[in-house]
Amino acid sequence: MDGSNISNINQINQNIYFLRDLFKEYYKNNFVNSTIAIEKREIGIGDFGKKISARHLSFANDSALNEYLRTKTPFFISYSVGYYNYPDKRGPMEEKQLTGADIVYEFDSDDFDLDCKNKHDIWVCKNPECKKHGTGHISNCTECGSVVEITEWTCDICLNKAKTETKRLIDFLETDFNLDPSYFIISFSGSKGYHIRLTNPSIINLSKSARLQMMNYILARDLDLKQLGFEYLNKQWSCPKPNKSNGWSKKIMDFMIDYVNTADHTKLKNDFNFSKLKTEQFLEKKDDILNKMHNNILYSNFSNGQKFWQNLIDFSISQMAFKIDPMSSSDIYKIMRMPDTLHGGTGFLSNTIESVDKLDDFDPFFDPVVLDNKNFKKIKILKPTPKFRIKDQTYGPYDFDEEIELPIAVSSFLILKGVAI
Numbered sequence: 001m002d003g004s005n006i007s008n009i010n011q012i013n014q015n016i017y018f019l020r021d022l023f024k025e026y027y028k029n030n031f032v033n034s035t036i037a038i039e040k041r042e043i044g045i046g047d048f049g050k051k052i053s054a055r056h057l058s059f060a061n062d063s064a065l066n067e068y069l070r071t072k073t074p075f076f077i078s079y080s081v082g083y084y085n086y087p088d089k090r091g092p093m094e095e096k097q098l099t100g101a102d103i104v105y106e107f108d109s110d111d112f113d114l115d116c117k118n119k120h121d122i123w124v125c126k127n128p129e130c131k132k133h134g135t136g137h138i139s140n141c142t143e144c145g146s147v148v149e150i151t152e153w154t155c156d157i158c159l160n161k162a163k164t165e166t167k168r169l170i171d172f173l174e175t176d177f178n179l180d181p182s183y184f185i186i187s188f189s190g191s192k193g194y195h196i197r198l199t200n201p202s203i204i205n206l207s208k209s210a211r212l213q214m215m216n217y218i219l220a221r222d223l224d225l226k227q228l229g230f231e232y233l234n235k236q237w238s239c240p241k242p243n244k245s246n247g248w249s250k251k252i253m254d255f256m257i258d259y260v261n262t263a264d265h266t267k268l269k270n271d272f273n274f275s276k277l278k279t280e281q282f283l284e285k286k287d288d289i290l291n292k293m294h295n296n297i298l299y300s301n302f303s304n305g306q307k308f309w310q311n312l313i314d315f316s317i318s319q320m321a322f323k324i325d326p327m328s329s330s331d332i333y334k335i336m337r338m339p340d341t342l343h344g345g346t347g348f349l350s351n352t353i354e355s356v357d358k359l360d361d362f363d364p365f366f367d368p369v370v371l372d373n374k375n376f377k378k379i380k381i382l383k384p385t386p387k388f389r390i391k392d393q394t395y396g397p398y399d400f401d402e403e404i405e406l407p408i409a410v411s412s413f414l415i416l417k418g419v420a421i
C-alpha cells in the first residue's frame, strides 16, 4: 500500500465521522414518526457505502427509534413491508409470525431507458493507466478495451418520468382496484425515484397469489383481448365502445384514439414502418377511422389495415403497462427505506409526500436537501461527474482530482455517492 492510499483511508475515516455527525444533528432536530405500527416492523440498517449491514432489529415505539437515530445514527434505515408478532426474532422468517404486509411499488429513474441517461451517466475505464471516461453506457473502454465502471446519475427529465408514472399508478389503483388513496404512503426514495406503499386494510391481508394477480394486472400480463372487447372475426376487428369501457379496455382504447388523432409520418414510420404513401392513405381516412372506433369497429380501409390494428393494440399495451419489478413488489419479507430518514448514498431526505396532489410541487433536487447548505467543505473528485443541480445552483462537471470547496450538503452528496473524498 503506498502513501496516497493510506492518506485516502484516513480521509475516508474522517469523512465518515464528519457525515455521521451531520446526520446526528439532523435527527436531533427532527423527530421521525411516519411509520405505521413501528412496533410490528422488522428494521434494517446500513452503513457508509452499504445499504443493509444488519436486519432483524425492532423498536417498541417512535421514541425508541429516534433515540437510536440520535445516538447510533446509521447511514440507512429501512422497515419491513410485513407486520410481525416478533419482528426481531432471528432464524427462519416464519418465527417472526407475519400478521400482514403492505404492498410497495417503486419507480426508479433508471428503469425507463431515457436518452438523458446517455448525457449524465458516466463510464470510467477501470485500467488505472488509462482512466479514459465518457458519457453513456458501454461495457469496454473505447481507448484500451478494459472493462469500465458506470456511475448512474439523475436529472429533472428522468425523475419527472418516475413522478409521472407514480401518479399514473396511483390513479390506476384508485380507479381499477377501488383503493382509497388516503392509505397510500407516497415518498421520495432519497435518490433515484419514488415509492408507493399501500397500507389499506383490504391489502394487508392479501395472500401471496392475490398479490401476484394484482401485479400481473398492473403489468398487463396475460390480458385476454377477446374478454376486453377486441376481436378479429370475418376479416374485421371489433373494439369496445370507448366511453362505456373501463379497466384495460378503456386504457387501450384511449391510447389508440389519441394515437390515431396525433399520428403523423414520423410516428407511423418509427412505430410501424409506414411508407410515405401508406401514411397519406391512412391520414386521408383518419376521420372515418375515428368515427368507426366510436362504433365498435377498427376500420381497415387502408392497405394491411388488419395487421396495423393488431400491432397498435400490442403497442398500446406495451406503452401503458407499468415498468415495475414484479419480484420486488411481491416479496412480503422485503425491507424498504423508511420515509423521512436520510439516504446514506446521497444525504438527501426520503420525504413523505402528503398526497398525490403534492407530488407536482415536489422538487427532488430541492426539497430533500436538508443538510447544511451555507457552510463549505473542501473535497477532491475521485470520479468525473456530470453537471447537476442542488437547490437553485448548478454544479460541475468535475474532472479527476479536482479540489473544490462546495456547500456541505453538496460535498456530502458527492462523498456519499462515492465520487469524491
Ligand SMILES: [Zn+2]
Residues within 6 Å of the ligand: 125, 126, 127, 130, 131, 132, 141, 142, 143, 144, 145, 146
Ligand atoms: Zn481504458
Ligand SMILES: [Zn+2]
Residues within 6 Å of the ligand: 114, 116, 117, 120, 153, 154, 155, 156, 157, 158, 159
Ligand atoms: Zn436523466
